[in-house]
Amino acid sequence: MAFSLDRIARPFVGFVERFYPDAFVFALLLTGATLTMAVGLTPTSPLEAVRIWGDGLSGLLPFITQVALTLVCAHALAHTDAVTRVIERVAGLPRTAPGAYALVAVVAGAASLFAWSLGLVVGALAALAVGRTGRERGLRLHFPLLVASAYGGFTVWHMGYSSSAALFVATPGHALEASAGIVPVTETIFAPWNLALALVALGVIAGVCSRMGPEDEATVVECPEDAELPAASDAGSAPSGLGRALDEARWLSLLGGLLFVAWLGQWFVAEGFRLTLNVVNWSFLGLGLLLARSPIHYVGLIANASRALGPIVLQYPLYAGIMGLMTGTGLVDVFSDGFVAIATRETLGFFAFVSGGVLNFFVPSGGGQWAVQGPIFIAAAKQLGTPIPEVVMGVAYGDQWTNLIQPFWTLPMLAIVGLRARAIMGYCLVVFVATGLVFGGGLLLVGTSS
Numbered sequence: 001m002a003f004s005l006d007r008i009a010r011p012f013v014g015f016v017e018r019f020y021p022d023a024f025v026f027a028l029l030l031t032g033a034t035l036t037m038a039v040g041l042t043p044t045s046p047l048e049a050v051r052i053w054g055d056g057l058s059g060l061l062p063f064i065t066q067v068a069l070t071l072v073c074a075h076a077l078a079h080t081d082a083v084t085r086v087i088e089r090v091a092g093l094p095r096t097a098p099g100a101y102a103l104v105a106v107v108a109g110a111a112s113l114f115a116w117s118l119g120l121v122v123g124a125l126a127a128l129a130v131g132r133t134g135r136e137r138g139l140r141l142h143f144p145l146l147v148a149s150a151y152g153g154f155t156v157w158h159m160g161y162s163s164s165a166a167l168f169v170a171t172p173g174h175a176l177e178a179s180a181g182i183v184p185v186t187e188t189i190f191a192p193w194n195l196a197l198a199l200v201a202l203g204v205i206a207g208v209c210s211r212m213g214p215e216d217e218a219t220v221v222e223c224p225e226d227a228e229l230p231a232a233s234d235a236g237s238a239p240s241g242l243g244r245a246l247d248e249a250r251w252l253s254l255l256g257g258l259l260f261v262a263w264l265g266q267w268f269v270a271e272g273f274r275l276t277l278n279v280v281n282w283s284f285l286g287l288g289l290l291l292a293r294s295p296i297h298y299v300g301l302i303a304n305a306s307r308a309l310g311p312i313v314l315q316y317p318l319y320a321g322i323m324g325l326m327t328g329t330g331l332v333d334v335f336s337d338g339f340v341a342i343a344t345r346e347t348l349g350f351f352a353f354v355s356g357g358v359l360n361f362f363v364p365s366g367g368g369q370w371a372v373q374g375p376i377f378i379a380a381a382k383q384l385g386t387p388i389p390e391v392v393m394g395v396a397y398g399d400q401w402t403n404l405i406q407p408f409w410t411l412p413m414l415a416i417v418g419l420r421a422r423a424i425m426g427y428c429l430v431v432f433v434a435t436g437l438v439f440g441g442g443l444l445l446v447g448t449s450s
Helices: 006-019 023-041 046-056 061-078 081-091 097-114 116-137 143-154 164-170 192-210 241-247 250-271 277-291 295-306 310-328 331-341 348-359 366-384 388-404 407-417 422-449
Strands: none
Touching: 006 422, 023 046, 023 310, 023 331, 023 407, 046 310, 061 081, 061 116, 061 277, 061 295, 061 310, 061 407, 081 116, 081 277, 097 116, 097 143, 097 192, 116 143, 116 277, 116 407, 143 192, 143 388, 143 407, 143 422, 164 366, 164 388, 192 422, 241 295, 250 277, 250 295, 277 295, 310 331, 310 407, 331 348, 331 366, 348 366, 348 388, 348 422, 366 388, 388 422, 407 422
16 A cells, blocks of 8 residues: 555544634634733733724735735736647646545645745636546546645745845835844855755655545545636627727727736836736736626636635734734744744754744735745844844744634635635644754754854
8 A cells, every 4th residue: 555644634624624713713713822821921901902803804905906816917927829729738647536635735835936926816717627638538536635735835935036035134114124134035044054945945845745645435524516617718808889889899808908917017127026916917917808708708807816805804914913912012022032042052043943833824915925024034033143144034924824823825826726724724734843853853954054
């Protein structure tokens, strides 16, 4: 019998299915826990804590808009005829179940290294396409594990070019420039040790996911036939005449797409190959318009994608309130200072990783997390003599690592595939353990050799 991790994964899956709440309930429970710790561990009264929490609820509104645009524009792009053909061809490559799970993880990971938002959407659509193709071929694939494999691949996003922390310290004029200086991406994202760890991590994720398929075929849950959102139609077009001609005019959508391309060209000439969430969104929107059959076809693609926004819009204000509590009461300092106090020059990167992982439960935003942890670990790095790139990437690794057991970032992916968080979290727990060894061990190795 081939080596299988199914027996190891089974208790995790069973535990999650029995005890793991819905993602919205998780956010409510986490809010209560944060309020309790803010009152108990800082000199903040209950009324002050509630006020700070309420003031923070709107703190992510611009970010919510950006994420919503990311989801619908990337989803629409992935459902254009050209991109769909590519995904379908890739979905036809696996001939075995282990190969299918590994392929989805690698595809999602490769896309995530380019842009985290692309990784979430491409991973979800790859899981759907591979699951549907496997069903048609008679290859029994466990759909929750396919989705977990895609989310596992997403775990390496902070090691790629959309890394919030790395881009922050590489940007002239950033808030910590006086203490940290400019840290070029050649010392963080493109450092040989980071690239090596990214490849090792993605290989481990693919290998682990490929070995967690259920041994008992009776427990396999295949991809539902209606799991994918229906293809867009031109049903909303005007019935006849000039209105219909404009609705279906390919040249008009091409013109709109070219306008975005022209702006993006100017951006990259002026800024270099620097990605922001807005730039990624305008890239998705422009490419979607270029590849759509017509303006009304693109509107249909966006309308279908928009059905997935409800759970995201509902939960993000709660996380914004948690972030406000962490920063407004000083609770973040309590967490981070405890790790800094026990670190050495060689281990500070590792403890930045652990600290980042813990804080990610309460501040599940890479950029927001670095904003509150950066000053603490930059100061500690200068005091202990630790290279600053190590603590930058340490915080980044921690942030991406505990995403595996924090449902915040599963929402865009789960909205596309139609699953709940508890369906994949058992498998994610196994990947969490494996990648923790890779990230933590890698940082300790880098720290002792620097």
